[in-house]
Amino acid sequence: MSVWWLLPLVVGFSFFLTAALRRYALARSMMDVPNERSSHSVPTPRGGGVAIVITFLFSLVFLCWTGWIDMAFFIGAFGTGAIVAVIGFMDDHGHIAARWRLLGHFVAGGWALFWLGGLPELEAAGVALHLGWIGGAFALFYLVWMLNLYNFMDGIDGIASVEAVCACLGVCILYGVSGHQALIWAPLFMAAAVAGFLIWNFPPAKIFMGDAGSGFLGIMLGVFSLQAANVDSRLFWVWIILLGVFIVDATFTLLRRLARGDKVYEAHRSHAYQYASRQYGRHLPVTMTVLLINMLWLLPIAFSVIRFNVDGVLATIVAYVPLLVMALKYHAGELEPKVISAKH
Template structure:
């Protein structure tokens, strides 16, 4: 491991975010508050590009110093770059939803081709090879991950601290599983840390679709790649991603059942209701960190350390999160809150 890469990716993201903030201010690329916003002050957007550029810039050095397979690096860089490009163009103008979705599935297919698709999954003690159905599920999972990350990037610092917690947690569970140390998630976490300096409440710049989509699909690829190392690692990653998966999925399903137009902007995620309830973003962002550190990470660690059943542990992890989403009214009509 070349440890200087950690300092380099952090410094690069830190500096690039500052430069992007100046660029956004000069070009008027501002997120202006409206009835669907969770902020009150016009704020520059698009800072997540710094995460993308920093992470992709160090990947070749990471591969050379740590012996990562070229197919793994091609999967991460190709899919991540395409999603970031789509998000960047959408941040600067507008791309029709159908073309965005097509691009998302192309990126997912690219990623799965290079990592070998969906690995066999372990459930209730049985190892199941789902074949082509598994690959379709994996592509849908990647597309949902990148979109839900965009949905969940709605208050200061939230998407950043979630990515950091999940990546650091991924490194820990990888090590506890007996497969050594996975440095790729740590590199991503340091890139996000450089951005978080500017994004922590009160945020001086927002991530934008380029950054949030990139994080979503990259975390999805990391989780699917971990499954090839050990099936229980995939369940551990799903546990670590629980806060975002549960809030976004619960909200989407509830709005679908009510007949809402789910492609329209809204403020009905649990974290958005919670931020309005507490009158600030910081308590919610810090609360997500605490949930990750003191609930989800210990469960994921126990899963891999003691070889527990993945589905059972996932249910244990998610049930309180669903109850929390229900408590804050995830997916309910905003007028009722």
């Protein structure tokens, strides 16, 4: 049974559901009001990422029912996504203490790993790594970090949506090139679900994603990468490369703030992409630059891992060095001048 015909319906369903959520947010005054930590200047409805969650989870049900994804992956992905989305939805509508959010994130990650079978054997620098329970612990922290870094990086119009669409469509191409077409369906339907929302979220955004959507995307992309690694370890490095913009900016910023002794769970706007958006005075140039980096730099490097069997670790280093230079250029993790002056 072909499911290609369903993709336009998924995009349309996500689009109209986002519109409905926007009307609901406006009616209930669920607005993201700008403050000193915001990267936007106009009050904007929030919570639109719920459209991505609902659309994709319905898609998973259909894909499992028609046999395009296996039951273990369905149970793991559906349960993990639902847990994270509920936590994010509750936090969007009130406040959940950071420790309880984090506990929920680890539970969700553990659920996914149970059904995926943990971290598979990975090949790094030509060496096969059998990490056992250490690998399982690493995979759990990896999933939780992917969830949170995506939340951190969802700070300007369209950037999180564009990153997800680029990564998912890019990896679908590489799944096809590597002969692993069976893996295509989940990321392809995720791209379609995000595309419907992106129409509303593209700069200037008419609605924001919210924690329910950003956390859901982060952990689901992590789940996709571990699913792929179980089939071909090269595909794990492909995902790490394709998500390089978010991984480098978020990780470098976090390490810099940790070294300075900041409370890393507190809101801030010291990511490189946030500094860049303020420098250029608009979100659109930054979001479009992320798209171009993904398609013109990261995708070709990921392609080399699959087509020319370039070592995944080496390819990741090559991909990340310019991203790290850009993070430094745009002051990732540095205190804003006004914050510095306030301390003196």
